Amino acid sequence: MGQTAIAWLNELTTLYTPTESEFNAARRHRSAIETRLDAHLGLREMFEIGSLRHGTGVWNRSDADFLACLKGIQPGSPWTMLNKVKETLQDRFPTTEIVIRRPAVVCRFSDADVEVVPAYPAISGYEIANPSDGWMRTYPKNHNQYVNDVNKKHNGAAKKLARQVKIWKYLRNVPVSSCYLEMRSAKHLDGENTYSPIWDLYLTLYKMQAANLASMNDPTGLGSRFGACSSDSNRQVALSKLNTAVSRAEKAKDAYRTDDNAEAVRQLKLLFDR
Structure with missing residues (x-):
């Protein structure tokens, strides 16, 4: 097996x-x-x-x-x-x-x-x-506390998910802010009752795609919005790579749902360029 x-x-x-x-x-x-x-x-x-x-x-x-x-x-x-x-x-x-x-x-x-x-x-x-x-x-102390609170709610899953999305960023050379990815990951899990690694990886990427990598409101309600990219040209590059990532994450999720682990792993390897 x-x-x-x-x-x-x-x-x-x-x-x-x-x-x-x-x-x-x-x-x-x-x-x-x-x-x-x-x-x-x-x-x-x-x-x-x-x-x-x-x-x-x-x-x-x-x-x-x-x-x-x-x-x-x-x-x-x-x-x-x-x-x-x-x-x-x-x-x-x-x-x-x-x-x-x-x-x-x-x-x-x-x-x-x-x-x-x-x-x-x-x-x-x-x-x-x-x-x-x-x-x-x-407000770095407040933002760290927000992520810590969501992380505690899901027994360490929020930071694990944020790290996974950042691994995708670095291995695929995606010009998107690490802080943005972390806050998007935490915001996604903040609205979930349970954590499922394959599903939540897909959903986090999907929600960023659906938002077109738009700036997100500060979930603590304190600061200004979190920007995704340093320029519009970088945003277009990041969106193109995100579209590919969502497609692969969705295929991995669908294969995982039908217990086809071999195909799920294959799609994950494509997602992370491994």
Whole structure:
């Protein structure tokens, strides 16, 4: 008897779960970054916001992401903030390539990429650089809590599903936001009473297709909408790949429903390019 579709999907998920060495690299660099920013710019707090620590990261793909809330007066332009952080960290790590990739300053260490998102406190949430222009409000603690709550409701399934959709993104080179995929996955499971791996993978992809990768409302009700892609051209590429993914996920779901595990696994392999 061959491998079941669920067993194959679980094996893939395990294969792309980040290793302890990735976490250790992030720990090593965090301390040095935090000390430097606090000494030269003043730091209110710094905490991890990315998928690596949150439990939805993908092995060898996800960076360590930290929000660094700075002291002082918020400048008129986020570029002032980003440039100050970049210059401060470049002085501390002169042999490391450090670049600005809004809203983050990216430190490309030899063993890991670390993204630092500079921020200033708001009445609620934080003000960070908008990827397009100006400032934007973000609520990372609330968003993480929302995903954690849905994950708890389904005994860990929300983060597993989010990781699987991100694996598809990376293996198929889909230019879509990882944050968008995570929130779409959690939003889907938030409306479900039970979790079925093959079905919910299909339904998550299908719902994004039905929405044409439109921006989604913040499910916490706090922030602005979550955008899917950085440009319309990327959105068209992502939609094309999503259409193919939905077709394959549907065939895998239909085969699984009739206990044809061999065909279900074949379609999953096509879906994830394995």
